[in-house]
Amino acid sequence: MNKATMKLETLTCPSCLQKIERALKQLTGVDHDSVKVLFNASKVKLNFNEQQITIDAIKKAITDLGYEVMSAKVKEEA
Numbered sequence: 001m002n003k004a005t006m007k008l009e010t011l012t013c014p015s016c017l018q019k020i021e022r023a024l025k026q027l028t029g030v031d032h033d034s035v036k037v038l039f040n041a042s043k044v045k046l047n048f049n050e051q052q053i054t055i056d057a058i059k060k061a062i063t064d065l066g067y068e069v070m071s072a073k074v075k076e077e078a
Contacts (some may be wrong), residue, residue: 001031003075004055006044009068014039016067023061029053047077 017037024044025032029052036045038071048058059069 001047001077002039002050002055003034003047003077004045004058004072006059006062007070008042008044008062009070011013011037011039011042011067020044020067021026022057022061024058027061028072045051050076 008020009027017039021037024030024035024046027048029049030045031049033047036066037043038045042065044062046058055072055074059072062069
């Protein structure tokens, strides 16, 4: 499992947070229990299996909802 932290454009409403969280939890390869959207920090944290999904695919899922991903960091877990 890899850990990802993504900085998004400023989130303006709590429903944005729920929309992003719901979309990410539907992705195959994303650890559903690890998905956390931090409203005040405009960040998304999650764990994912790089053999099933790439960070680019996760970023695309967010941008497809209409939110810009400013940066993404991935840490590989041993």
